[in-house]
Amino acid sequence: MYDLPHNALVNFILPNNEEVWWSLMIVIYPFLTGLIAGAFVVSALYHVLHLKQFKPVANFALIAAFCFGLFAGMPLLNHLGQPQRALQIFGTPHLTSAMSVFGYVYSGYMLLLTTEIWLIYRKFFIQKANETTGIQRRIWYVLTLGVTTYHPESAQLDRRLARILAGIGIPWAVLLHGYVGFVFGSVKAISWWATALQPIIFLSSAIVSGIAILILMYTFIHWRRRVSPDYTMIKKLAIILWASFLFDWGLEMLELVHIWYQDSHEWAVVMPLILGPLYGSYVWGQIIWLSAVPVFLLGYAVLYAGNGRGMLFLVNVGSFMLLSQVLFMRFNVVIGGQLISKSARGFVDFHWDIFGKEGVLAAVILLTAPFITYYVLSRFLPIFPKAENDQS
Amino acid sequence: MKNTSRLSHLYRLGALFLVFIIGFLVIKQLTTPSSWNYEVWYRGASLIENANKPLLHGGNDSCKTCHEDVVKEVKKLKHKRLSCEGCHGPLAIHVRGDEKIADAKVINQSRWQCLNCHEELISKPKGFPQFTSEVEKHTTIEEGETCLKCHDAHDPTP
Amino acid sequence: MKKTNSDSSPLGSKSRRVFLKQIVSGTATTLMIYASGARGGHKIARMWKQKSTKHHWAYIIDVGKCIGWGGCVRACRQENDVPEGVTRTWVERYVVTEDGVYVDSPKGGAEGFEPLSEDLKEKAIKSFFVPKMCNHCENPPCVQVCPVGATYKSPEGFVLVDNDYCLGCAYCVQACPYGARFINPEKHVSDKCTWCHHRVKNGRQPACVEACPTSARIFGDLKDPESEVSHILQEGIWTVLRPSMHTGPSCFYIGLPREVI
Numbered sequence: 001m002y003d004l005p006h007n008a009l010v011n012f013i014l015p016n017n018e019e020v021w022w023s024l025m026i027v028i029y030p031f032l033t034g035l036i037a038g039a040f041v042v043s044a045l046y047h048v049l050h051l052k053q054f055k056p057v058a059n060f061a062l063i064a065a066f067c068f069g070l071f072a073g074m075p076l077l078n079h080l081g082q083p084q085r086a087l088q089i090f091g092t093p094h095l096t097s098a099m100s101v102f103g104y105v106y107s108g109y110m111l112l113l114t115t116e117i118w119l120i121y122r123k124f125f126i127q128k129a130n131e132t133t134g135i136q137r138r139i140w141y142v143l144t145l146g147v148t149t150y151h152p153e154s155a156q157l158d159r160r161l162a163r164i165l166a167g168i169g170i171p172w173a174v175l176l177h178g179y180v181g182f183v184f185g186s187v188k189a190i191s192w193w194a195t196a197l198q199p200i201i202f203l204s205s206a207i208v209s210g211i212a213i214l215i216l217m218y219t220f221i222h223w224r225r226r227v228s229p230d231y232t233m234i235k236k237l238a239i240i241l242w243a244s245f246l247f248d249w250g251l252e253m254l255e256l257v258h259i260w261y262q263d264s265h266e267w268a269v270v271m272p273l274i275l276g277p278l279y280g281s282y283v284w285g286q287i288i289w290l291s292a293v294p295v296f297l298l299g300y301a302v303l304y305a306g307n308g309r310g311m312l313f314l315v316n317v318g319s320f321m322l323l324s325q326v327l328f329m330r331f332n333v334v335i336g337g338q339l340i341s342k343s344a345r346g347f348v349d350f351h352w353d354i355f356g357k358e359g360v361l362a363a364v365i366l367l368t369a370p371f372i373t374y375y376v377l378s379r380f381l382p383i384f385p386k387a388e389n390d391q392s
Numbered sequence: 393m394k395n396t397s398r399l400s401h402l403y404r405l406g407a408l409f410l411v412f413i414i415g416f417l418v419i420k421q422l423t424t425p426s427s428w429n430y431e432v433w434y435r436g437a438s439l440i441e442n443a444n445k446p447l448l449h450g451g452n453d454s455c456k457t458c459h460e461d462v463v464k465e466v467k468k469l470k471h472k473r474l475s476c477e478g479c480h481g482p483l484a485i486h487v488r489g490d491e492k493i494a495d496a497k498v499i500n501q502s503r504w505q506c507l508n509c510h511e512e513l514i515s516k517p518k519g520f521p522q523f524t525s526e527v528e529k530h531t532t533i534e535e536g537e538t539c540l541k542c543h544d545a546h547d548p549t550p
Numbered sequence: 551m552k553k554t555n556s557d558s559s560p561l562g563s564k565s566r567r568v569f570l571k572q573i574v575s576g577t578a579t580t581l582m583i584y585a586s587g588a589r590g591g592h593k594i595a596r597m598w599k600q601k602s603t604k605h606h607w608a609y610i611i612d613v614g615k616c617i618g619w620g621g622c623v624r625a626c627r628q629e630n631d632v633p634e635g636v637t638r639t640w641v642e643r644y645v646v647t648e649d650g651v652y653v654d655s656p657k658g659g660a661e662g663f664e665p666l667s668e669d670l671k672e673k674a675i676k677s678f679f680v681p682k683m684c685n686h687c688e689n690p691p692c693v694q695v696c697p698v699g700a701t702y703k704s705p706e707g708f709v710l711v712d713n714d715y716c717l718g719c720a721y722c723v724q725a726c727p728y729g730a731r732f733i734n735p736e737k738h739v740s741d742k743c744t745w746c747h748h749r750v751k752n753g754r755q756p757a758c759v760e761a762c763p764t765s766a767r768i769f770g771d772l773k774d775p776e777s778e779v780s781h782i783l784q785e786g787i788w789t790v791l792r793p794s795m796h797t798g799p800s801c802f803y804i805g806l807p808r809e810v811i
C-alpha cells in the first residue's frame with residue numbers, strides 16, 4: 001500500500017483529470033521513432049564508420065528504418081482530435097514548442113532516408129528496368145528516374161553521397177528522436193516527466209530498441225531462409241547492444257536516484273506513483289525483469305556462451321527483453337506521468353481500451369504494419385547478400 | 393534514353409527535389425491563414441471570432457427591462473445579491489431580441505432549490521444563514537413539503 | 551585520359567562544385583526561413599508581445615466568502631456550452647484534519663456538495679471552498695507548447711483557444727500545471743475557461759462572476775484605479791496558486807489557506 005501525496009486523506013483528482021489524454025498512441029509513437037533512430041545508427045556503423053563487419057546488415061538496417069519510418073507519423077495522426085489539420089505543422093510551426101519541429105524534421109528525415117536508399121539501390125533498379133517488360137518495367141523505370149544506363153564512374157560518386165547523407169542522418173535521427181524526449185522533459189507541470197536527462201534517456205533507449213529489433217529480425221529472417229547467420233557479427237552487435245543498454249539504464253536509474261535524493265515536491269508525488277499504480281509495470285516489469293535480468297543474460301551470452309547457436313539464442317532472448325523494456329519504459333513514462341493528478345493529491349486510473357480509437361487493437365495494427373511492409377519490400381529488393389544455400 | 397551522363401541521375405534527383413519543394417511552398421502559402429499574426433503567432437481572425445461568440449446570460453440589469461418592479465423589490469430584501477438567472481435560467485433561453493420565447497419560471501421547486509445554498513455544511517463561512525434543526529419549525533416539516541411553505545423565494549425572511 | 555579542368559572530385563570541376571554548394575546552402579537557408587515563417591521577421595520569442603494599454607484584467611477569488619453553491623459552475627456550463635464530464639471552472643472543498651487533508655469536488659461542484667460524514671465532521675479543524683479556473687497566466691506554459699499557435703494570449707491578457715485551428719494534440723493540456731485545460735469531447739479541440747472573453751469585450755462580467763451571490767469571485771480592470779480589483783490588490787495580501795511554477799497567474803486569491811495546492 002502507498003500513501004497519498006501531500007497528506008491527502010482520500011484520492012482526489014481534478015475534474016478534468018479523469019481522462020488520460022495521451023494514451024497508447026503516444027506510447028507507441030516514441031517507440032516507433034526510436035526504432036528508426038536505432039536502426040539508422042546500426043546502418044551508419046558501416047556506411048559512415050566503414051566498420052566492415054557490419055556490412056551484411058547495413059542495407060537491412062536502412063530498409064528496416066525506412067519501414068518503421070513510414071508508419072512513425074500514423075499514431076500521431078490517429079491521436080489528433082482534428083487530424084485533417086495536421087498539415088498546419090508545416091504552415092505555422094510554433095517554434096517555442098518542441099513538438100513544432102516534428103513536421104519538418106520527420107519529413108526531411110524520410111526524404112534523406114529515401115534518397116540514401118535510392119542511391120544505394122539505383123544500380124539494382126536499372127538492372128531490373130532493363131530485365132523486365134510491361135507494367136513491371138514501368139515501375140522500375142520510374143524508380144530509376146529515367147536513367148537506365150549505369151555509368152560505372154557514378155559508383156564512387158553515389159557511394160560518397162550516400163556516406164554524406166548517412167553522416168547527416170545521424171544527427172538528424174538524434175533530433176528526430178531527441179526532440180520527443182524534450183517534449184516530455186520540458187513539461188514542468190508533470191514531475192515524472194520533467195528532467196533535463198529526458199532527451200538523452202529517450203535517445204539511448206531508442207538505440208537499444210533499434211539494435212534489439214534488428215537482431216531479432218535478422219535471426220528470424222535467417223532462420224526462415226535457412227541461411228546461416230553471421231555469428232561473429234551478431235556477437236559484436238550484442239556487445240554494442242549491451243553497452244548501449246548499460247548506459248541507458250544507468251541514466252534511467254540516475255534520474256530516479258536524483259529525484260529520490262532531492263526529496264522535493266517531485267519525490268512527494270513520484271514515490272507514491274511508483275509504489276502504487278506503477279509498481280507492477282515499473283518496479284517489477286521495467287526494472288527487475290526487463291533491465292536487471294537481460295543485463296546479466298546478455299553479459300553471460302557475449303562473455304561465456306561461445307560463438308554458435310547457443311549464444312544466438314541467448315542474445316535473442318536478451319534482445320527481446322530489452323525491446324520490451326523500451327516499450328515498457330515508454331508506457332511507464334507517458335501514461336505514468338499522467339496518472340499523477342494535477343491536484344497533487346491523488347492518482348488517475350488508466351483504463352485499457354481495446355477497440356477504441358487509441359485502443360490496443362489500433363496499437364497492434366500500427367506496430368505490425370512496418371514488419372508487413374518490410375516483408376513486401378524484401379520480396380522485391382535484395383536486402384541481404386545472396387548466400388549459397390539461400391532457399392528464399 | 394541512352395545519352396545520359398554519369399551525373400544525369402543526380403540532376404534528375406535535384407530537379408525532382410526542386411519541383412517538390414516549390415510545390416510544397418506554394419501549397420503552404422495557400423493554406424496558411426491570411427490573418428496570421430507573425431509577432432505573437434496566432435490567427436488574428438480568431439480574436440474577433442472569440443469576441444463574437446453569443447452571450448447567454450444578461451445579468452440582473454437585463455431583467456429590469458421588463459421586470460423593473462420585481463428587481464427593485466428584491467433589491468431591498470435579503471436575496472438582493474443573488475443572480476436572477478441563477479434560479480430562473482439564462483436570458484437567452486427566455487428572450488430573443490425583444491420577444492419572449494419561453495417561460496423563465498423556476499422549474500425545480502424542491503427543497504434542493506434552497507438547500508443548494510442553505511444546507512448546513514461546516515465548510516460554509518461562519519455567519520452565512522444555514523438551514524438547521526435549531527429552528528423549531530424546521531423539525532416538523534412533512535414529506536413533500538418544501539421551504540416555500542413558509543418562505544418566499546424573493547423575500548426569504550420567514 | 552586527363553580532363554583539363556577537373557580535379558579528382560567526382561562532382562566535376564571546381565566551379566561546378568562551388569555552384570552546387572551555393573545551390574544547396576541557398577535552398578537550405580530558404581527552407582529554414584520558410585520553416586520558421588519569417589516572412590514578417592518573426593523571432594523565436596516569448597508570448598504576449600502586443601500588450602494592450604487599455605485594459606489589464608484581473609480575477610480575484612475571496613476564499614472566505616465562497617459558500618459552495620455551484621451556480622457559478624452551472625452558469626459557465628450554460629454560457630459556454632461546456633459538455634458534461636469536463637469543466638471550465640470548478641469548486642473544491644477542503645477539510646483539514648490532524649490526520650490529513652480531505653479534498654473533494656463532485657462534478658466540479660456543479661450540483662453543490664453533500665454533507666460530510668460524521669467522522670470527518672468531528673475531526674475537522676477547518677473547512678472551506680476554493681473556486682478554481684484557468685489562471686490566464688502572464689507566462690503561460692500552454693501557449694509555449696502549442697505546436698501550431700492555436701492558443702494565445704490576447705493583447706488584453708486573455709489566454710484563448712482558436713477552435714478552428716487547434717489540432718487537438720493535447721500538449722497544452724499536459725503543460726498546464728493547474729489542470730485547467732481539457733479536450734472538448736464534442737468538438738475534439740482544446741478548451742478551457744476564457745474569462746468569458748465574449749462577455750467582457752461587450753462590457754459584461756464573466757458568467758461565473760455574475761452568478762456569484764457572495765462576491766467570492768470578482769473581476770475587473772487593474773488599469774482602472776477605482777475598480778474593486780485595484781483596491782484589493784493594492785492591499786497586497788494576496789497569493790496565487792503554485793507560485794513555484796513561475797507562470798505568473800492573473801487569478802489572485804485572498805485568504806487562501808496553505809493546504810491548497
